Each structure stands twice: as C-alpha cells, then as structure tokens.
Amino acid sequence: MENISIIAAVATNNAIGNKGDLLWHLPEDLQYFKRITNGHTVVMGLRTWNSLPVKPLPNRRNIVLSDVPLSIDGVEVCLSIEELLRIIKKDEQVFIIGGGIVYNQFFDLADTLYITQVLHDFEADTFFPVIFACDWAVVKESEIFTDKKSKLKYQFLVYSRFIRLKDLE
Numbered sequence: 058m059e060n061i062s063i064i065a066a067v068a069t070n071n072a073i074g075n076k077g078d079l080l081w082h083l084p085e086d087l088q089y090f091k092r093i094t095n096g097h098t099v100v101m102g103l104r105t106w107n108s109l110p111v112k113p114l115p116n117r118r119n120i121v122l123s124d125v126p127l128s129i130d131g132v133e134v135c136l137s138i139e140e141l142l143r144i145i146k147k148d149e150q151v152f153i154i155g156g157g158i159v160y161n162q163f164f165d166l167a168d169t170l171y172i173t174q175v176l177h178d179f180e181a182d183t184f185f186p187v188i189f190a191c192d193w194a195v196v197k198e199s200e201i202f203t204d205k206k207s208k209l210k211y212q213f214l215v216y217s218r219f220i221r222l223k224d225l226e
C-alpha cells in the first residue's frame with residue numbers, strides 16, 4: 058500500500074485558506090513543511106499550485122491534480138486520483154499538501170497527518186476535514202510556539218490513524 062501522509066496548517070475552526078491564499082504567514086511552519094517534505098513527493102490541487110510563490114517546490118517530486126491536461130515544466134499533472142495512484146511507487150513517501158478539495162479526497166487514504174495547529178479562529182472559504190479522536194491518535198505533540206511578528210500561537214501535531222477494519226480483512 059502507498060505511504061500517504063497529509064500535511065496542513067489548520068486553524069482551530071478548521072480554516073485553511075481564503076480567496077486562494079493562506080490565512081497567516083508563519084516562517085517556522087514553512088521551515089517545518091520544507092523539512093518534513095524534503096526529498097519526497099508532494100501532491101496538490103491546481104489552485105494550490107497556482108498560489109505557490111516558488112514552484113515547483115525544489116528537491117521534491119511535484120504532482121498537480123487537474124481536470125484538464127496541462128504541460129508545466131518540472132511537474133507531473135494527473136487527471137485523477139486513480140492516475141496518481143498508478144504513477145507513485147509502493148515505497149514512495151507521498152505528502153498531500155492541499156488544498157481543501159484535495160485534502161477531502163485523500164483524507165480516507167492517508168495514514169498520517171502532519172498538522173500545524175494554529176490556535177486561533179479565522180474567517181475562511183476553505184476548510185480542513187474534521188479529525189475525529191475515534192479515528193486518529195496524536196503520536197507527536199510539540200510545545201506551543203508564538204510567532205514573533207503576528208503573535209499567533211501554534212503547535213506541531215502528528216496524528217496516526219487507528220488500524221482500519223478493512224486492513225484486517
């Protein structure tokens with residue numbers, strides 16, 4: 058089975074984005090994202106791709122999901138999840154990096170969630186799925202940090218999915 062993880066920065070009301078942009082600027086979170094995904098494969102929706110200030114993300118295999126075939130330098134474009142699952146190797150570490158539409162589609166396929174929990178509510182138009190405590194266990198929890206500039210408080214959490222019944226069949 059593929060090794061699929063989700064990585065996202067999520068507000069306490071599950072907000073992740075508004076009008077095509079992120080809701081905050083947290084340099085430490087960007088460093089964390091880089092460290093965790095470095096050398097691996099990142100998968101994103103076309104809108105998230107369009108919002109990236111630097112692209113493709115260096116030292117990572119960049120895959121973009123799009124409903125229309127596109128030719129973009131340094132990127133593989135997939136027209137469906139089925140196509141994506143066909144082109145990733147069994148031992149490849151795949152990170153789903155957003156946005157809302159893509160997180161929703163991969164939520165049931167992922168085994169690990171790397172969540173930067175931003176301890177604040179935000180008005181938004183894009184949200185992360187609800188992480189139910191009956192499905193996910195927190196396996197790593199950082200201290201609570203405060204961003205120097207915005208004063209936002211945030212914490213790095215790693216969740217692991219409880220074993221699924223279908224995996225036991």
Ligand SMILES: NC(=O)c1ccc[n+]([C@@H]2O[C@H](COP(=O)([O-])OP(=O)(O)OC[C@H]3O[C@@H](n4cnc5c(N)ncnc54)[C@H](OP(=O)(O)O)[C@@H]3O)[C@@H](O)[C@H]2O)c1
Nearest residue numbers: 066074077078079102103104105123124155156157158159
């Ligand atoms: N806080 C965070 O960690 C975080 C991370 C990433 C993004 N974001 C935010 O999330 C927002 C963007 O999210 P979004 O939900 O609007 O869009 P998105 O998930 O980034 O992209 C959605 C688009 O991807 C394509 N797509 C998705 N699934 C597909 C599939 N199965 N097959 C083919 N194409 C597929 C479609 O593109 P087309 O139909 O156009 O071809 C779809 O409209 C932005 O505000 C961004 O800043 C936040």
